[in-house]
Amino acid sequence: MENIIACENITHYYGSRLIYENLNFEVKKGKILGLLGKNGTGKTTIINILNGYLKPRSGECRIFQEKMQNLSPATKASIGLLLEGHIQHTFFNVRQIEKFYRQFYPNWKAGAYYELLKKLQVSETQRISAMSCGQRSQIALGLLFAQDPDLLILDDFSMGLDPGYRRLFVQYLKEYASEGNKTIFLTSHIIQDMEMLIDDCIILDYGRILLHKPTDYILNHFKRYSFYASATEIKATDKLWNPEKTGNTWEVYSFSPKDEIQQILEPYDIANLKEEKLSLEDAFIGLTGKY
Amino acid sequence: MITALFYKEWIKTRRILLLSLLVLAALMIYIFINVEQMFRINGATQVWTETILKDISVLTGIQWLPLILSILFGVSQFVPEMSNKRLKLTLHLPMSENRIMFSMLAFGLSGLLILYAITCIAIIGGLRIYYPQEIVLSMIESSLPWFLAGLAGYLFTAWICIEPVWRQRVFNTLIAAYALSFFMMSAKGGAYMPFIPYLLATIIVAHFFSFYSMYRFKDGSQ
Known part of the structure; x- marks a missing residue:
C-alpha cells in the first residue's frame, strides 16, 4: 500500500x-x-x-x-x-471565510461547509472572532470538508x-x-x-x-493484570509494563497471555491473578505510566 | 488566487485604510484653511516672502503622517497573521510561499501608494489655487522623502511583525529606526533630491527582509 x-x-x-x-x-x-x-x-x-x-x-x-x-x-x-x-x-465572518478559501481549491464543496453550519446557531455575517470554541471548531471542520483533501x-x-x-x-x-x-x-x-x-x-x-x-x-492483546503479592519490588521488563503497588495489590500491564504472566510472576509468590481488558485510554496509561 | 489573497488583506486592513483616508482628508482641509487664513491676515506679499525667501512649506504638518499611517497599516495587516501563528494557514494555501508573501506586500504597497497619490493630488489641486505651479511642485518634492518613509516604514513593519523571535524583533526595530532616520532629516527644499535614489534603493532592499523573516518562521526559529 x-x-x-x-x-x-x-x-x-x-x-x-x-x-x-x-x-x-x-x-x-x-x-x-x-x-x-x-x-x-x-x-x-x-x-x-x-x-x-x-x-x-x-x-x-x-x-x-x-x-x-x-x-x-x-x-x-x-x-x-x-x-x-x-x-x-x-x-472573517462565516460567509467571507468560505468565499476566501473557495478560490484556492478547484473541487471546493461549498455545500459541505454550509451543511455543517446549519447545526450551529450562527448567521452568515457573524464574525469568527465572536464565536465559541465549539463553533469555531465546526467552521474549521466545515472548511476542511469543503476542501475535500x-x-x-x-x-x-x-x-x-x-x-x-x-x-x-x-x-x-x-x-x-x-x-x-x-x-x-x-x-x-x-x-x-x-x-x-x-x-x-x-x-x-x-x-x-x-x-x-x-x-x-492493542485493544485485543494489551491487558492489565492484578494480583496479591508481598514483594516490595517487581521490576519492569519488556513483558511487564509499569508494575505498581497499592496496598498489597499489584498491577502490571502486558501483551503476554495470562499463562505466561503467571509463569513470569511465579518467583514473587503471587495469588489471585486477574486479567482485565482495557480501553485505549487505559492501555495508554499502562504503556506510558501515570506520571 | 491572488484576488483571493487581496480580498483577505482588504478585510483585515479596510478599517485602517478608511481611517487613514479620513485623517489625511482632515489634515488637507486644515492646511487649506490655514493657507487661506495666512493669505487673508498676512497678505500675499508676506506669505510669498516666507515661502520663497525663508523656505517655509505649508506641508510640514504632514511630515510624520505617512510613516505613522503606514506602520498602523502594516500592523493591522501582519499582527493578525502572527497571533497564534496564523501565518501557517496562509503559507499552507496552494501557492508558493514566495508568491504569497509577494502578494501580501504588493497589496500593502499598492494601498499606500493609492493613499499617497490621492493625498498628493489633493495637495496639488488645493495649493494651485494659492501658489504658482513651481512652488507647489517644490513643496511636493520636499515632502517626497516623507512618503518614501511611509513605504519603507510599511516594509520594515512587515519585517518586524513576521519575525518569529522577540529578541530578533527588537534588533530589527533598531535597524528600522536607524534606516528611517535617513528619510526624516530636516533639509532645505529640494536638498533631498540627489539622495532620493538611495532612499528608493533602501525600499527595494527592505522589500526582501520580510521574505527572510518568513523563511525563519518556516524553519521554526524560536
Whole structure:
C-alpha cells in the first residue's frame, strides 16, 4: 500500500532538550493514524515538521513523496490542515471565510461547509472572532470538508470542545474517512475519541516511539493484570509494563497471555491473578505510566 | 488566487485604510484653511516672502503622517497573521510561499501608494489655487522623502511583525529606526533630491527582509 506520509530518522532538539532521536514512521493510504503521547512528548512538533513549519536537526519527512520543506502548491491543495485550537482567520465572518478559501481549491464543496453550519446557531455575517470554541471548531471542520483533501492532518482536534462537539467532530471524520482513499493523521489528548476512530496508533514517549501498532491489536492483546503479592519490588521488563503497588495489590500491564504472566510472576509468590481488558485510554496509561 | 489573497488583506486592513483616508482628508482641509487664513491676515506679499525667501512649506504638518499611517497599516495587516501563528494557514494555501508573501506586500504597497497619490493630488489641486505651479511642485518634492518613509516604514513593519523571535524583533526595530532616520532629516527644499535614489534603493532592499523573516518562521526559529 502506498505511503502518504513517511518520516525517516527525525531527530530534533529544543535547545539542549532532546525531543526525538531517529524517529521513523509511515502512514499508509486510506488509514487513520492517531499520535498519542503525554504533554511535551512532541506531538505538535511532529505536525509542524510534517508541514514544513519546523526544520528538524536531522532526518526527513515526505508527504505524497514530496519533501516537507518544499511542498508544491498541488500537494498543499491535497492536504487539509487543522491547527491546534482550531485556529482560523478570525477577522472573517462565516460567509467571507468560505468565499476566501473557495478560490484556492478547484473541487471546493461549498455545500459541505454550509451543511455543517446549519447545526450551529450562527448567521452568515457573524464574525469568527465572536464565536465559541465549539463553533469555531465546526467552521474549521466545515472548511476542511469543503476542501475535500486526500490527507487530513489534525492537531489536537478535541482541544477545548465539549463532549457534544467532540462527538460531532468524530462522527463527521468517520464519514469523511469512509469515502475511501482518505488518509487522516491526528493527535488528541482525549483518547476516548481516538478509540472510536483510529486504525493505527503511535504512542510517543519522551524522545522515542514507544509503540506503533494497529488499534485493534492493542485493544485485543494489551491487558492489565492484578494480583496479591508481598514483594516490595517487581521490576519492569519488556513483558511487564509499569508494575505498581497499592496496598498489597499489584498491577502490571502486558501483551503476554495470562499463562505466561503467571509463569513470569511465579518467583514473587503471587495469588489471585486477574486479567482485565482495557480501553485505549487505559492501555495508554499502562504503556506510558501515570506520571 | 491572488484576488483571493487581496480580498483577505482588504478585510483585515479596510478599517485602517478608511481611517487613514479620513485623517489625511482632515489634515488637507486644515492646511487649506490655514493657507487661506495666512493669505487673508498676512497678505500675499508676506506669505510669498516666507515661502520663497525663508523656505517655509505649508506641508510640514504632514511630515510624520505617512510613516505613522503606514506602520498602523502594516500592523493591522501582519499582527493578525502572527497571533497564534496564523501565518501557517496562509503559507499552507496552494501557492508558493514566495508568491504569497509577494502578494501580501504588493497589496500593502499598492494601498499606500493609492493613499499617497490621492493625498498628493489633493495637495496639488488645493495649493494651485494659492501658489504658482513651481512652488507647489517644490513643496511636493520636499515632502517626497516623507512618503518614501511611509513605504519603507510599511516594509520594515512587515519585517518586524513576521519575525518569529522577540529578541530578533527588537534588533530589527533598531535597524528600522536607524534606516528611517535617513528619510526624516530636516533639509532645505529640494536638498533631498540627489539622495532620493538611495532612499528608493533602501525600499527595494527592505522589500526582501520580510521574505527572510518568513523563511525563519518556516524553519521554526524560536
